[in-house]
Amino acid sequence: MAEEKKSKFAFLQHVPRPPQYVRGLHDHPATPSRVLQGVKTFLFVAPLTLLLWVYAEREQMGSLKDFGVTVDVRTNQPDRLVSLVVPEDHRLILDLEGPRSSIEAVRDQLSDNRKPLVLILDDDDKPGFDGEINAAAKIGQTDIFVRNAVSVIRVRPPLRVKVEAKMTRKVRIRQAEHTRIVGDVVFEPDTAMIEGPASVLNTIPEDKLVLDADMSKFAVRPRGKYEDTVPLSFPMAIDRITFPTTVKAKVDMRESLTFNLQTIPLVVQLPAVVVEKDRYKVSVAQVTLPNVSVSGPPDAIELLRLQKFPAAAVLELTPEEATTPGDKTKRLTPASYRMPKDVTVTNPEREITFTVSDRGN
Numbered sequence: 001m002a003e004e005k006k007s008k009f010a011f012l013q014h015v016p017r018p019p020q021y022v023r024g025l026h027d028h029p030a031t032p033s034r035v036l037q038g039v040k041t042f043l044f045v046a047p048l049t050l051l052l053w054v055y056a057e058r059e060q061m062g063s064l065k066d067f068g069v070t071v072d073v074r075t076n077q078p079d080r081l082v083s084l085v086v087p088e089d090h091r092l093i094l095d096l097e098g099p100r101s102s103i104e105a106v107r108d109q110l111s112d113n114r115k116p117l118v119l120i121l122d123d124d125d126k127p128g129f130d131g132e133i134n135a136a137a138k139i140g141q142t143d144i145f146v147r148n149a150v151s152v153i154r155v156r157p158p159l160r161v162k163v164e165a166k167m168t169r170k171v172r173i174r175q176a177e178h179t180r181i182v183g184d185v186v187f188e189p190d191t192a193m194i195e196g197p198a199s200v201l202n203t204i205p206e207d208k209l210v211l212d213a214d215m216s217k218f219a220v221r222p223r224g225k226y227e228d229t230v231p232l233s234f235p236m237a238i239d240r241i242t243f244p245t246t247v248k249a250k251v252d253m254r255e256s257l258t259f260n261l262q263t264i265p266l267v268v269q270l271p272a273v274v275v276e277k278d279r280y281k282v283s284v285a286q287v288t289l290p291n292v293s294v295s296g297p298p299d300a301i302e303l304l305r306l307q308k309f310p311a312a313a314v315l316e317l318t319p320e321e322a323t324t325p326g327d328k329t330k331r332l333t334p335a336s337y338r339m340p341k342d343v344t345v346t347n348p349e350r351e352i353t354f355t356v357s358d359r360g361n
Contacts, residue, residue, distance in 0.1 A: 098150035177334030182256035296343030
């Protein structure tokens with residue numbers, strides 16, 4: 001069978017072949033189909049070439065100087081806290097280099113001052129560290145700069161941080177003095193955990209380690225039982241302390257009355273060491289407070305109405321305040337008032353002006 005097939009095509013060996021083309025212009029005759037194919041190729045290649053030119057232009061190296069960014073420094077270690085010492089406003093000025101399109105992307109993403117660039121401190125920076133860190137390296141290691149291949153050339157001002165040991169304390173929850181209500185109050189839970197630098201928490205007096213529950217939302221409600229969530233606050237103005245912001249309160253409201261005291265005396269309380277030396281004199285601009293509004297149980301309000309309880313406002317001065325000559329102003333707080341049990345002052349905050357003078361001058 002193979003011999004038969006071979007014999008059938010043997011005649012092709014004697015068919016003359018066309019002459020070979022000379023390599024050059026005549027290798028591919030300009031037939032209409034080839035011209036059409038060339039036009040199609042051009043229409044495909046030309047836009048692609050233009051896109052490559054545009055991409056190459058955008059990917060040319062560029063720079064951006066004096067770019068402001070907001071930063072925050074944190075740590076992944078649970079036993080420490082880090083605070084940014086310099087700059088106080090958390091703003092750094094950067095000089096950047098990289099592909100132009102990448103620099104534009106970084107600039108657009110970091111232009112919002114409300115979303116700081118978070119820098120993670122090294123684990124080797126332990127409590128007690130207080131100094132400068134390599135801000136350019138830290139910023140360059142963040143995802144947005146790595147992803148866009150943008151380099152940080154210069155950072156100013158220097159970035160200085162402080163690392164402190166973290167302390168946790170359990171504190172009780174109480175009614176805020178200026179929003180106390182008449183009735184039984186149960187907080188669930190009645191304690192909470194606060195966290196902050198050990199150096200700060202260790203300086204707070206034990207009687208101040210509490211959280212105040214704002215009970216003002218119950219002030220206008222009639223007698224009865226209620227459950228609601230109330231806000232919590234720390235009684236002192238201290239930064240870098242964290243705590244729960246709300247707590248559940250169960251309240252059994254009893255009858256209460258309101259009353260306006262036309263005037264109460266203002267008492268100045270000085271430290272014993274200042275009184276003993278008797279060197280400094282403290283004078284106040286007013287010796288009484290007018291229009292003090294109070295709320296509380298009917299029997300306690302009756303004592304105030306009949307002037308059978310020595311209500312007063314107390315201006316308590318620290319040793320420094322009582323021994324530094326000059327004119328000063330201090331604000332009274334809800335704890336500054338002497339009132340019967342369960343009576344609260346509803347307008348407690350008053351500015352008191354006083355003058356300290358040195359008797360020896």
